[in-house]
Amino acid sequence: SSWWSHVEMGPPDPILGVTEAYKRDTNSKKMNLGVGAYRDDNGKPYVLNCVRKAEAMIASKKMDKEYLPIAGLAEFTRASAELALGENSEAFKSGRYVTVQGISGTGSLRIGANFLQRFFKASRDVYLPKPSWGNHTPIFRDAGMQLQAYRYYDPKTCSLDFSGAMDDISKIPEKSIILLHACAHNPTGVDPRQEQWKELAAVVKKRNLLVYFDMAYQGFASGDINRDAWAVRHFIEQGINIVLSQSFAKNMGLYGERAGAFTVICSDADEAKRVESQLKILIRPMYSNPPMNGARIASMILNTPDLRKEWLTEVKGMADRIISMRTQLVSNLKKEGSSHNWQHITDQIGMFCFTGLKPEQVERLMKEFSIYMTKDGRISVAGVSSGNVGYLAHAIHQVTK
């Protein structure tokens, strides 16, 4: 008999499971609106030109493959911090921060979660927006934290339930942890406006909450890296010492290279050193030290002026295409004769759109039209192209009329 007889079959990952079902489908019109990876207007993965150039430069340097330090590639972590905080940030210039390289967004979130579990003794509670990225909950849970929620998305309007959020947050017990999506909220695409961010910062400060920002789409949301980092920077300027997870999967198309970073804003540089030493103690028994390739590419891009300029243009290009698809989807739905209000599709931002479709409608889209999305009605707009936006509008109209 086996040690593993009692091991249950794990449920398929809801997000990645969508892609698997899509792959099995033989319908030529099939659309994969599941996993959040950018596609060009031909529906193909897009390797950024600046990435190709960086790769060529790296290859020509003929570097060795020696272990990185536990905290990662220094040029990368410094550049990541500067990208998020802004070069004029007092926190950045004073060195009162620590940034460690993480395994893309997930790995960075997990390091942070483990760090808080070990050193944030005031609370075990992490407050997530309702809804949040599906993987947030198991990440924090596996790190030993407890999950709570605050109102965020209003399904009636398909937009932000701002008063609900403020109401809930104002009641969160002091010194709890609150997670905020810096931009391009996943899965809803609903972001607070700047005036709303200001109020959120004020209430969070009043409640003395530890703020954990998840920024996986800087540049990718609006096309402007400074605009997308506005909330993060505002909070820090208000004296809120945040912790932050960054991913370069989407904004640099480095998905499989796992480039990410975790940052703690500290009181001073000495505290930052102490925090860094403890982060290393957490990382070493997880995977010893991080992978070089993605960090090296990202670092080359961020630190080489020409490449950085090119990157900014390319990331704006991706954001613009997404925005254009949103616009076309809405106009096509109107053309189909849909009487519903689809404004939220263009109000929302980033890779994802919470269509407002119900599970039964999602099921029909899958079965009758071979259009795949997650059960919550979330579509990855990146999977929409000028070639299939008409088909998508048609199908959505069919299941909602």
Place this chain on the structure above:
Amino acid sequence: MAASIFAAVPRAPPVAVFKLTADFREDGDSRKVNLGVGAYRTDEGQPWVLPVVKKVEQMIANDNSLNHEYLPILGLPEFRANASRIALGDDSPAIKENRVGGVQSLGGTGALRIGAEFLRRWYNGNNNTATPIYVSAPSWENHNSVFMDAGFKDIRTYHYWDAAKRGLDLQGLLNDMENAPEFSIFILHACAHNPTGTDPTPEQWKQIAAVMKRRNLFPFFDSAYQGFASGSLDKDAWAVRYFVSEGFELFCAQSFSKNFGLYNERVGNLTVVGKDADNVQRVLSQMEKIVRTTWSNPPSQGARIVATTLSSPQLFDEWYGNVKTMADRVLLMRSELRSRLEALGTPGTWNHITEQIGMFSFTGLNPKQVEYMVKEKHIYLMASGRINMCGLTTKNLDYVAKSIHEAVTKIQ
């Protein structure tokens, strides 16, 4: 401003082996030698990117059909299959019977951690943090932390190194296994034991397996040096394959850091051998859940290099040649160091230098002698007396041998 929530965070001590390298770097003495960190060095004391790796990286760079998309959660399928095949052998009955699975991981450490997390959740009951974990005395110091951070509360040592006879304490090891609670987990070094370089012989492995079978102990192999130890992939995998042939279900954490020289690409694989395909499938499905909250999916570059190399007969042969180059240089340094110490008449016996295998040697130097080596001779080695043979070169052999001689004769 309110006092920081992190005001009380103490400064953690640095990881010893990296501190050693840091100190070495700062040392201005021209005679300095780094015998610390476990990475291969050429006879010029330089890191070595394997020629086959350079070739394959060029192939990958030239292949415009490749992109940077996410790998599946469990990793690149061609990598996982080839990696497990390397560990278990082309003719492995377990592979033929479809009862082997792989989880691509971030280096050997990542494979150990995913395996540990799985065992804590699913082995010997559900979420049984009390299952004893046995780590060899001594072992790679990170083993303890991996299992501790995975949630295990009872981490013990088993006898391994006999300092007096400078060899394996087999009897102590077997006694510990006899007395271990049933179902305990034992971390076994597949070959080239770190830090002692002392491996059980095949006959001794057979005795170990017999006790483990009788006592229902779980074998978790750590295989970080396959090929690198003896120059032969099969020889270095003998123990793992023997256990499989004896019907054990086991885990084997594989690292391709050393044998492919891919240190910073973080290429590893957790090979799972189960009783049958159904069990392995369910295990892998739960591994996915663990991976998803740790790193979501693994890095692509290193796995591509290894998969491409292992699946091409020609590239495989080239790789094997590169591995043998490394193993042979280590063997040469061992014999050269030993012969110099014996020629100098350095007190003690030095046959252990050539009898030990792999990257490391437990010299037998005590902490005071090590301190002398570091401070007076600018030769950096671990406080345990562990040296990395790769740090030796034809240029520094004489200096190192003389320094060891001094340390042993001057300091007791």
